[in-house]
Amino acid sequence: MKKLTLKDIASHFGVSISTVSKSLKDSSEISREVKVKIQEYAKEHHYKPNRVALNLLNKTTKAIGVIVPNILNYFFTQVFYGIEQSANARGYTIISCISDESYKKELQTVELLGSGIVDGIILSLSEETQARDNTEHLQNLIENHVPMVLFDRVTEKISCDKIVVDDFEAGYNTTKHLLKTGCNKIAIISTIYNSSVGKLRVEGYKKALRESGFNYDGKNVVEVGKNEDLQLLISLLLDNREIDAIIALDEMTAVDTLNILKLKGITVPDEISIVGFTNGRLSKYVSPALTMVSQHGKYIGELAANILVDRIEYEGEMPFTTKLVKTTLIERDSTKKDQ
Amino acid sequence: MKKLTLKDIASHFGVSISTVSKSLKDSSEISREVKVKIQEYAKEHHYKPNRVALNLLNKTTKAIGVIVPNILNYFFTQVFYGIEQSANARGYTIISCISDESYKKELQTVELLGSGIVDGIILSLSEETQARDNTEHLQNLIENHVPMVLFDRVTEKISCDKIVVDDFEAGYNTTKHLLKTGCNKIAIISTIYNSSVGKLRVEGYKKALRESGFNYDGKNVVEVGKNEDLQLLISLLLDNREIDAIIALDEMTAVDTLNILKLKGITVPDEISIVGFTNGRLSKYVSPALTMVSQHGKYIGELAANILVDRIEYEGEMPFTTKLVKTTLIERDSTKKDQ
DNA sequence: AAAATTCACGAAAACCTTTTCGAAAAATTC
DNA sequence: GAATTTTTCGAAAAGGTTTTCGTGAATTTT
Secondary structure (H helix, E strand, C coil): CCCCCHHHHHHHHCCCHHHHHHHHCCCCCCCHHHHHHHHHHHHHCCCCCCHHHHHHHHCCCCEEEEEECCCCCHHHHHHHHHHHHHHHHCCCEEEEEECCCCHHHHHHHHHHHCCCCCCEEEECCCHHHHHHCCCHHHHHHHHCCCCEEEECCCCCCCCCEEEEECHHHHHHHHHHHHHHCCCCCEEEEECCCCCHHHHHHHHHHHHHHHHCCCCCCHHHEEECCCCCCHHHHHHHHHHHCCCCEEEECCHHHHHHHHHHHHHCCCCCCCCCEEEEECCCCCCCCCCCCCEEEECCHHHHHHHHHHHHHHHHHCCCCCCCCEEEECCEEECCCCCCCCC | CCCCCHHHHHHHHCCCHHHHHHHHCCCCCCCHHHHHHHHHHHHHCCCCCCHHHHHHHHCCCCEEEEEECCCCCHHHHHHHHHHHHHHHHCCCEEEEEECCCCHHHHHHHHHHHCCCCCCEEEECCCHHHHHHCCCHHHHHHHHCCCCEEEECCCCCCCCCEEEEECHHHHHHHHHHHHHHCCCCCEEEEECCCCCHHHHHHHHHHHHHHHHCCCCCCHHHEEECCCCCCHHHHHHHHHHHCCCCEEEECCHHHHHHHHHHHHHCCCCCCCCCEEEEECCCCCCCCCCCCCEEEECCHHHHHHHHHHHHHHHHHCCCCCCCCEEEECCEEECCCCCCCCC
C-alpha cells in the first residue's frame, strides 16, 4: 500500500540502504552484478526517490510560489502563464495560490508558502491588503530570507525586487492620445480606486489634462464599488456633465460601458470615445472593437520568474531592482483617429 | 542568512531540541518559566516550523497537484478556480501545472508530482496524450498508489475517479434544439477532433440527426488544425453546401465564426444560427450574443477536489466513480426561438 | 610472502520536526 | 527521614535520501 523506499529495496536484497542508493546512481563503488539487479528491481517496481526527503536534504525545493489576487482576470492569467513558462524553463515548478482580493487569504497563503515549501515567492497584493496598507506578513517573509518578487500591485514599505507597470505614464499617454483626437471632456471609471495601480493611472490622467490647459475635475472620476450599478453611475455621470471620452480601468468595465452607451443610443466613438485597460480577449471581438492599453502580462510574468530565480540561485549580495514596464496603446475602433 | 530552526533556538538557550519543540506547543511538560522565554524568542525571531520536515514526518503534504492542458482556455480557468476554492476549504494547497497540450510536458509534470510532493493529482489529458493514446505515465501513478481524479479529457485505460461532461448528450441536445428551431442543415466546426470530448459531441450530433430522419453527412464536420485558416474553411464549406446552422466546439471558434459570417454579409441567426461550446466571457458581449453550451467548469473543479480529498482521507477501500456532469444550453441571440 | 593498493560495501551524519520514553531532580506524603 | 509522586527536561527514533568515511576482503605490486 505504501510507496517503495530505498529501505524496502535494501531489505529485499539484504543489503544496506547506501548500497541501493549508490546502485541507482550507477556509482562505480558498487559491483556491476549488484547494481544491475537492484536497478532492474527498482525499474520494475517504479521506484521514484521521495522528493520531500530530497527537499529536506538539499534545503531547496525547486518550486516557486505564486499568489495572484484573481485568476479570472485576464491580466493575471497572462502573467501566470508567463511565470509558468519561464520558471519551467529554468527547472522550477509553480505552486499557485489565489488570494481572491482578500487580506486574510493572502496572509494565510504567505505564511504557508513561507514555511519552506518554496524557494521564493512572486506576489501581487490583494486589493484589501492595499486598502488596509498592512504588509507585516511580507516583512516577516523578508526577515525570514525568503526571496520575493512583487509585481503590478506593489508596496513601498517592503524592499524587494519589483516589477511595476508604468501606470502613471499609461494614464498620461491614453489621456494625451484622447486629447489629440479632439476629446477633452474625459471621464474615468475605476473599479480599483483602492489600489496603487488605479491611483497612478488617475494621476497620469490629471497631469495630461493640466499640461493641455484643462483643469482636472474630480467629478469626472467615477468610483464603482463591488456591487454598485454601473449603468446607473454612467447615467448619472452623463446627465450631469458633458463627456466625450471614457477611460475604463479594467476590461470588463470597458466592455460594459460600451454596451451601456450603445443601449443609450450613443455612438462610439463619434459621440463618446472609449479606452480600456488590459488587452484581453473581449475587447477585440466586441463592436466597435475597443482601443485598449496592453500591460504585457506574459512578459511581466516571464520577467518576474527570471528575476526571482536569479536571486534564488545567486549566492552573493544583489541590490534590489524595480523594473518599470511600459504599456502599449492598441488602437482599434472605439477611439477617433489621431489627426 | 539561513532560516531559524529548533536547533538554533535550543543552542541559544542551552536546552535540548525537544524542550524547544514542546515549549512552542505549550506542552505542560515544560516549566512556565522556560516556556515563556522560548516562546517570546521564537515569536520575536518569526520562527516557523519547516513544512518540508513536517511533510516528511507526517508522510502527507496537504497539497494536491493540478495539471491542465491550457490555462488560457476559460473552461480550464473556471475548473481551476473551483478546485482552488474547494481544496482550500478542506485545508489543501494547490500545485498547478500546465501541460500546454504537450505529451512530454504532461509526462514530466506527472513524474514530478508523483514523487511525494502532493497527496493526490487532478488532471485533464493533453490533446497530444489523447491523440497518441499513451497513458503509461498515469498507470505508473496508479501503481504507486497516488490518488488521482481525471476530468473532462479522460481515458478508459486508467481506472480511477473521473468526472466527465456529458458531451454526447450535449452534442445531441444542441443539435435537437437547432432542429426544433427549424434548422436541419447543421455543420460542426471542431478544433479538438483528436480529443474524446470532440468525438463524443459529434456522435451526439449524429444521433440527433438520425433520429429526426436526416442522414449524417461527414462533409458537414469541419476539422480545423492549429494553423489552418478558419475563414477559408468556412468559405469552402458554405460554397459547397447549403448550411443553416453551425456548431462550434470551442468559444474562440464560435466568436470567430460569427465575425466571419458577419463579414460575408450573412445574418445571424436568420440565415445561419450559431451555437458554441464553453460559456466564457466572450460570448455574452458579441452581437448578436451567442447561444452557448455551459459545461459548468467551476462545479466540475469543486467536484474534482472534493472527490480527491475524500479518497486521500478515507482509509478503507472505495470503489472508483465516474460522475457525468450535464451541460446547460444558454440561449441567447445567435439561434432562433424554439417554436 | 609481505606490502600496498583496489574493490565492494556498510555505518553514520545531515536535513528538521514531533513524540515517546526514560531519568534526574524536586516536591509531597507518611 | 524515607518512600512516593510530581515536575521538568533530554535522548532517541522516525520519516527518506545522499554522501563521506571507514573497513574488511580481494587483488596487485614488489
